[in-house]
Amino acid sequence: MTQTLQRPPNTAEPMLAGEKSRTETFLVKLFAVVPLLALAAAVPFAWGWGLGWTDVALAIGFYFLTGLGVTIGFHRYFTHGAFKANRGLRIALAATGSMAMQGPVIGWVADHRRHHAFADREGDPHSPWRYGTSAAALAKGFWHAHMGWLFDREKTNAQRFAPDLLADRDIARIDRWFPALTVVTLLAPAVLGGLVTMSWWGALTAFFWASLVRVAVLHHVTWSVNSLCHMIGDRPYAARDKSANFWPLAIASMGESWHNSHHADPTGARHGVRRGQLDMSARLIWLFEKVGWATEVRWPKPERLARKLNPGYSAAPRGFGKAERGLLTETPDRSRS
Ligand SMILES: [Zn+2]
Numbered sequence: 001m002t003q004t005l006q007r008p009p010n011t012a013e014p015m016l017a018g019e020k021s022r023t024e025t026f027l028v029k030l031f032a033v034v035p036l037l038a039l040a041a042a043v044p045f046a047w048g049w050g051l052g053w054t055d056v057a058l059a060i061g062f063y064f065l066t067g068l069g070v071t072i073g074f075h076r077y078f079t080h081g082a083f084k085a086n087r088g089l090r091i092a093l094a095a096t097g098s099m100a101m102q103g104p105v106i107g108w109v110a111d112h113r114r115h116h117a118f119a120d121r122e123g124d125p126h127s128p129w130r131y132g133t134s135a136a137a138l139a140k141g142f143w144h145a146h147m148g149w150l151f152d153r154e155k156t157n158a159q160r161f162a163p164d165l166l167a168d169r170d171i172a173r174i175d176r177w178f179p180a181l182t183v184v185t186l187l188a189p190a191v192l193g194g195l196v197t198m199s200w201w202g203a204l205t206a207f208f209w210a211s212l213v214r215v216a217v218l219h220h221v222t223w224s225v226n227s228l229c230h231m232i233g234d235r236p237y238a239a240r241d242k243s244a245n246f247w248p249l250a251i252a253s254m255g256e257s258w259h260n261s262h263h264a265d266p267t268g269a270r271h272g273v274r275r276g277q278l279d280m281s282a283r284l285i286w287l288f289e290k291v292g293w294a295t296e297v298r299w300p301k302p303e304r305l306a307r308k309l310n311p312g313y314s315a316a317p318r319g320f321g322k323a324e325r326g327l328l329t330e331t332p333d334r335s336r337s
Pocket residue numbers: 115119225226230243259263
């Protein structure tokens with residue numbers, strides 16, 4: 001059985017904006033593969049001489065700092081507008097997300113909006129279903145959705161998919177600063193590790209674990225949302241694509257692996273909408289709302305989710321506690337899918 005891809009409607013702007021240059025594709029490959037090789041080489045490293053608590057603390061710290069920059073910033077805020085942020089938070093989110101080394105913010109957002117516009121259909125930059133549904137086609141599709149798509153030379157047209165960000169001077173500047181932020185994200189752990197241990201060796205091990213390994217692991221977790229979370233897992237909500245909730249990645253992905261719920265309600269600030277579904281990013285947005293940095297947060301609406309429920313699933317999402325009363329307030333529906 002082969003998958004027939006439906007042709008999406010045409011709009012005024014072309015989908016692609018030419019091809020990436022050879023240098024650009026080379027750099028994408030380099031930064032995707034080198035940290036991964038570093039991770040493999042790390043296995044023989046032993047605790048006590050090449051790895052210590054300072055490295056672990058820095059690796060975890062930078063993992064979540066940059067990861068939340070992507071999940072809260074690039075994804076829920078810049079791509080989907082799940083809340084409004086003050087200028088400081090907006091800049092901080094763009095900068096920390098850029099430090100995840102997943103590309104500059106505007107390109108990331110354009111690709112991801114294109115993913116939602118064409119999810120698992122022709123035009124989706126990273127659908128694992130691109131080649132069909134046979135085992136061989138899915139193996140090829142998994143690779144394509146996980147990281148192969150990054151090596152494609154086609155470039156999503158930001159004029160069409162992210163004109164709001166192109167017009168924003170702060171964001172356009174941070175977008176241009178991506179190479180500098182890459183240097184920062186790689187060097188900061190080394191500098192901190194060196195200062196804490198007051199040794200060159202401490203700087204080197206921190207660079208290894210908290211720069212290279214940390215970037216590699218976050219890359220694979222993020223890519224898994226594109227690959228695994230469109231292949232395996234639970235589908236409690238009706239979506240026009242094959243998105244699924246894959247629980248094993250809930251913590252590592254900071255709530256992004258509740259991907260079926262996300263595709264069912266793309267502008268929602270919380271993806272883990274059902275009972276027991278950990279969503280660290282949503283908790284932090286809640287905290288930003290408490291201190292007043294985030295406003296007009298689009299907490300999921302139980303009645304909207306209930307309408308999208310697939311047969312066989314109970315309507316009861318997670319308990320709506322006092323702290324989350326905002327969930328039940330009605331806000332205008334600006335959802336984009
Ligand atoms: Zn998706």
